Amino acid sequence: MNFKIKIPSTVICFILLPVVMAACCTAAEPALKDVFAKDFLIGGALNGNQIYGNSPGEAAIITKHFNTITPENVLKWAGVHPEPDRYDFDPADKYVELGQKNKMFIVGHTLVWHNQTPKWVFENADGSSMDREALLKRMKDHIFAVAGRYKGRINGWDVVNEAVDGDGQLRKTKWLEIIGEDYIAKAFEYAHEADPDAELYYNDYDMWKKDHWKGVIRLVKDLQAKGLRVDGIGVQGHWGFDYPVLDEIEESIVAFSELGVKVMITELDLTVLPSGWKDRGADITKSYELQEKLNPYADGLPAELSQKQADRYSEFFSLFHKHRDKIGRVTFWGVQDGNSWRNGWPVRGRTDYPLLFDRDCKPKPAFDAVIKVVQKDK
Numbered sequence: 001m002n003f004k005i006k007i008p009s010t011v012i013c014f015i016l017l018p019v020v021m022a023a024c025c026t027a028a029e030p031a032l033k034d035v036f037a038k039d040f041l042i043g044g045a046l047n048g049n050q051i052y053g054n055s056p057g058e059a060a061i062i063t064k065h066f067n068t069i070t071p072e073n074v075l076k077w078a079g080v081h082p083e084p085d086r087y088d089f090d091p092a093d094k095y096v097e098l099g100q101k102n103k104m105f106i107v108g109h110t111l112v113w114h115n116q117t118p119k120w121v122f123e124n125a126d127g128s129s130m131d132r133e134a135l136l137k138r139m140k141d142h143i144f145a146v147a148g149r150y151k152g153r154i155n156g157w158d159v160v161n162e163a164v165d166g167d168g169q170l171r172k173t174k175w176l177e178i179i180g181e182d183y184i185a186k187a188f189e190y191a192h193e194a195d196p197d198a199e200l201y202y203n204d205y206d207m208w209k210k211d212h213w214k215g216v217i218r219l220v221k222d223l224q225a226k227g228l229r230v231d232g233i234g235v236q237g238h239w240g241f242d243y244p245v246l247d248e249i250e251e252s253i254v255a256f257s258e259l260g261v262k263v264m265i266t267e268l269d270l271t272v273l274p275s276g277w278k279d280r281g282a283d284i285t286k287s288y289e290l291q292e293k294l295n296p297y298a299d300g301l302p303a304e305l306s307q308k309q310a311d312r313y314s315e316f317f318s319l320f321h322k323h324r325d326k327i328g329r330v331t332f333w334g335v336q337d338g339n340s341w342r343n344g345w346p347v348r349g350r351t352d353y354p355l356l357f358d359r360d361c362k363p364k365p366a367f368d369a370v371i372k373v374v375q376k377d378k
């Protein structure tokens with residue numbers, strides 16, 4: 001007998017569309033992770049949509065180009081532990097599954113931070129301020145619950161994020177105020193106990209500023225002197241056209257590596273927009289002048305700026321490549337321009353172009369420039 005099943009062509013289109021879209025987005029360009037295979041890992045920070053695989057174009061970039069991933073938000077305290085007795089592990093479980101399925105180096109971000117940490121963390125049930133012992137216990141329970149759950153699966157943790165201030169002193173946070181200076185050592189101690197095989201990192205921004213990075217050096221030396229293992233220092237790379245000065249960032253990369261730790265560029269993106277700091281919180285929809293001043297490329301990025309960005313990315317990657325013996329990983333903070341946090345911070349509703357892939361998930365001139373760095377150095 002000969003059965004013929006007729007499938008309507010609309011159904012076939014529906015099934016094939018994601019495959020075709022994914023293929024278009026990654027057409028013929030080489031994979032970043034292959035190009036830098038001998039140098040360092042290459043990764044990106046994933047948002048919830050990407051973790052759940054809701055965008056085929058982004059999924060194609062992630063699996064083709066990255067061999068390491070970091071969660072943008074789902075493992076921050078507010079995301080994973082929103083209420084005292086409630087953990088929300090579902091997105092983080094999916095994130096870890098995605099990394100394991102694709103054999104990626106999976107980063108956990110972040111266990112102890114002053115931001116995106118709910119107010120209740122520092123309070124007793126009656127709203128009064130916690131004391132040192134109670135907060136240490138809460139920190140330990142959180143680290144054991146989160147790092148413990150992914151023991152052997154998350155390969156490295158940003159244990160503490162942004163604990164040093166611009167002047168090199170410890171940032172005035174609730175952690176410092178209630179526990180005291182050893183809260184950082186305690187976080188490293190607990191993270192190590194929760195998963196002895198996971199790598200442990202300290203992560204921070206403005207790392208090219210001398211006072212700041214000298215403060216980080218003092219902190220890491222102090223942790224090492226206490227016998228704690230620090231495997232890496234994360235240099236957040238939220239950079240622009242005129243900062244950091246390359247010599248300055250190079251000096252800090254070299255100084256960090258002299259501590260015997262890996263250096264990692266953890267949150268790389270390169271804004272093309274004018275600084276929004278003075279107009280932080282401004283509503284750009286309110287006036288044409290504000291739009292012109294703060295959001296000049298809403299209709300597209302002019303070719304010369306795109307080239308300027310490519311040149312700047314080339315400078316950064318030439319530096320990373322030169323120091324590839326010290327650098328373990330370069331992670332972009334996002335996947336494609338459209339969903340970068342830079343579009344919303346420090347002014348909401350702008351159109352920025354900070355990454356290597358555009359809003360259609362196509363590689364930009366900056367992508368080609370980054371690839372050429374390796375070809376040039378060969």
Ligand code: GLA
Nearest residue numbers: 072109161205236238267341
């Ligand atoms: C810091 C944090 C990141 C992220 C960025 C902005 O760099 O480490 O998790 O919040 O700010 O998105």
